[in-house]
Amino acid sequence: MIALLTALLFASAIQDVTADDNNHCPSGWTFSSNTSLCYIQSPQYLTYAEADPFCQSIGGSQVFVFTLRELTWLTDFTKSSFAQPWLATTRNTTTGSWYNSDKTSPSTSFWTTGEPSLNGDCATFKGMGASGIQATPCYSIQPALCRQMPALCPTQTNYGGLSTRSGTITSPGYPVQYYNNLNCLYTITSPVNTYITLLFSPYMLEDFFDYIDVYDGPNSSYPYLGTTDDWWYIRDDFESSSNVVSFIFHTDSIITDKGWLLTWNSKSNTPPISQSGQNGSFTSPNYPNNYDPNTEQLYYITAPTGFQVNVTITDFVTELNYDVLEVYNSSYVSSYNLVANLSGLAVAPWSWVSPSKYVTMRFRSDYMIQKKGFNIVWFIQ
Numbered sequence: 154m155i156a157l158l159t160a161l162l163f164a165s166a167i168q169d170v171t172a173d174d175n176n177h178c179p180s181g182w183t184f185s186s187n188t189s190l191c192y193i194q195s196p197q198y199l200t201y202a203e204a205d206p207f208c209q210s211i212g213g214s215q216v217f218v219f220t221l222r223e224l225t226w227l228t229d230f231t232k233s234s235f236a237q238p239w240l241a242t243t244r245n246t247t248t249g250s251w252y253n254s255d256k257t258s259p260s261t262s263f264w265t266t267g268e269p270s271l272n273g274d275c276a277t278f279k280g281m282g283a284s285g286i287q288a289t290p291c292y293s294i295q296p297a298l299c300r301q302m303p304a305l306c307p308t309q310t311n312y313g314g315l316s317t318r319s320g321t322i323t324s325p326g327y328p329v330q331y332y333n334n335l336n337c338l339y340t341i342t343s344p345v346n347t348y349i350t351l352l353f354s355p356y357m358l359e360d361f362f363d364y365i366d367v368y369d370g371p372n373s374s375y376p377y378l379g380t381t382d383d384w385w386y387i388r389d390d391f392e393s394s395s396n397v398v399s400f401i402f403h404t405d406s407i408i409t410d411k412g413w414l415l416t417w418n419s420k421s422n423t424p425p426i427s428q429s430g431q432n433g434s435f436t437s438p439n440y441p442n443n444y445d446p447n448t449e450q451l452y453y454i455t456a457p458t459g460f461q462v463n464v465t466i467t468d469f470v471t472e473l474n475y476d477v478l479e480v481y482n483s484s485y486v487s488s489y490n491l492v493a494n495l496s497g498l499a500v501a502p503w504s505w506v507s508p509s510k511y512v513t514m515r516f517r518s519d520y521m522i523q524k525k526g527f528n529i530v531w532f533i534q
């Protein structure tokens with residue numbers, strides 16, 4: 154407990170000192186509006202093997218050239234320095250081919266004139282004259298060139314939509330690294346008559362200081378649903394009461410991690426309809442009037458043990474391929490037990506006998522074109 158409090162006091166003391174909000178990069182780093190990343194070249198000279206650990210020790214990773222736009226920017230950034238910084242690009246001495254640290258190959262047009270030569274198995278960046286990548290002996294001593302994600306929220310803040318039932322969202326830079334000083338708002342919308350479940354997994358954030366606050370509506374002026382950072386444990390799942398939910402990803406000014414992957418799903422607000430006994434009947438919502446857009450309705454039939462269920466559809470009118478009634482020969486929804494997927498005008502009359510005492514049906518409509526729906530009767534046999 155004392156150790157924890159000490160750590161907290163220590164961390165909050167540092168926070169104010171290192172923040173540099175001017176250009177979304179930590180102090181000493183340079184923001185490139187061309188690549189939207191932060192760059193730094195080390196003042197000290199290092200061997201190739203020392204360069205990447207150095208970059209990681211200051212919260213970044215070693216640069217390799219990944220676009221022509223970045224090559225142009227790097228030329229501008231390094232042209233005033235005589236020393237050519239290391240790139241995370243090496244030759245595989247078995248195959249003779251060159252690879253970046255992410256296993257991609259550098260584009261042939263990124264090399265400077267006459268390169269790659271046999272002059273070395275590691276690469277540096279030549280900023281003067283004809284700029285580009287140059288083969289360099291790995292034992293050479295050169296500056297390190299590092300980059301990291303800036304403190305920028307994604308430009309997209311609205312996710313999902315009235316016809317979207319599920320999705321995934323990741324933190325900026327995931328799964329490599331998010332950045333400090335973030336307050337990013339994300340809003341998710343799902344079909345009307347649904348609510349939204351959120352699961353943040355994987356969730357890899359700096360404990361206590363980087364966290365997510367969740368709200369039951371489009372922004373933080375709506376009721377607070379809680380935080381991922383509940384001090385004594387990480388809470389990773391949340392549930393909204395309606396079809397709009399939002400959350401704010403907060404990070405402080407020091408220490409980052411890989412980030413999070415959010416999987417969200419919408420669930421129907423209308424409770425399932427369950428019937429048992431010897432017979433019964435179901436209709437689509439509002440039948441014989443039109444069902445609503447984005448409806449989801451579950452139906453469960455449980456017959457007495459030893460009986461089978463005769464299911465007969467007497468009337469059926471839906472939008473072909475988009476408003477569908479799925480029929481399952483089981484007590485739950487499972488693609489392994491899908492017996493029929495019905496839609497359109499040509500379904501009725503339709504009849505089927507379940508091999509077991511269970512029948513499950515699920516009706517789903519999309520956001521466009523609503524119709525009368527269906528009438529179903531069932532009895533045991």
Ligand SMILES: *[C@@H]1O[C@H](CO)[C@@H](O)[C@H](O)[C@H]1NC(C)=O
Nearest residue numbers: 186187222225226227229230
């Ligand atoms: C950065 O982008 C701007 C606008 O696209 C361009 O004018 C400028 O030359 C670029 N600078 C570098 C160094 O790439």
Ligand SMILES: *[C@@H]1O[C@H](CO)[C@@H](O)[C@H](O)[C@H]1NC(C)=O
Nearest residue numbers: 244245246247248249250252
């Ligand atoms: C070099 O390439 C060979 C053949 O593809 C591969 O087996 C080896 O692991 C590579 N070496 C390095 C250091 O990546």
Ligand SMILES: *[C@@H]1O[C@H](CO)[C@@H](O)[C@H](O)[C@H]1NC(C)=O
Nearest residue numbers: 338370371372373374375399
């Ligand atoms: C929250 O959203 C509501 C409705 O969209 C809007 O009227 C309000 O200004 C927003 N509040 C903030 C703090 O953004």
Ligand SMILES: *[C@@H]1O[C@H](CO)[C@@H](O)[C@H](O)[C@H]1NC(C)=O
Nearest residue numbers: 429430431432433531532533
């Ligand atoms: C339906 O079931 C009820 C008992 O649950 C029974 O009284 C009735 O006769 C059944 N109707 C038909 C048509 O089988």
Ligand SMILES: *[C@@H]1O[C@H](CO)[C@@H](O)[C@H](O)[C@H]1NC(C)=O
Nearest residue numbers: 474475477479488491494495
């Ligand atoms: C039923 O068919 C519709 C339209 O082709 C499709 O979107 C849906 O995924 C299908 N349902 C299942 C459970 O395969």
Ligand SMILES: *[C@@H]1O[C@H](CO)[C@@H](O)[C@H](O)[C@H]1NC(C)=O
Nearest residue numbers: 482483489490491492508509
């Ligand atoms: C249920 O339906 C599935 C899919 O059509 C089928 O493979 C399976 O054999 C059925 N189960 C029984 C008990 O008939």
Ligand SMILES: *[C@@H]1O[C@H](CO)[C@@H](O)[C@H](O)[C@H]1NC(C)=O
Nearest residue numbers: 463464465503504505506534
């Ligand atoms: C279900 O019962 C009806 C009415 O008795 C009958 O016409 C139909 O053939 C039965 N369905 C099946 C698949 O046996």
